[in-house]
Amino acid sequence: MMLNLTPNIPDPDGFYQELIAxxxxxxxxxxxxxxxxxxxxxANHIGDRDVISQALEAAK
Structure with a gap:
């Protein structure tokens, strides 16, 4: 499985506000x-070590 880097969160502004709050x-x-x-x-929810490793690299 490949890491999805395209926007995929419904109401991203609402999510950001919730995260900040x-x-x-x-x-x-x-x-x-x-x-x-x-x-x-x-990471536990994702569960796929390859995808998690891809996310770690993408975050760098």
Whole structure:
């Protein structure tokens, strides 16, 4: 399977607002920990190591 880099999230602006709101009131350390948990949760959902590796490279 290949990593999908084309826009694929319905209402991306709404998603971005929700993501930013999830960080409200957090310290930098809490925000960093939240991001790490979110990444691991989404990586687990994807489940395909090749796709996850592609995402890591794309994020660089």
């Amino acid at each position: 999830a960080h409200e009131g957090m310290t930098k350390e809490q925000s960093d920990a939240f991001n790490a948990r979110l990444i691991l949760t989404l």
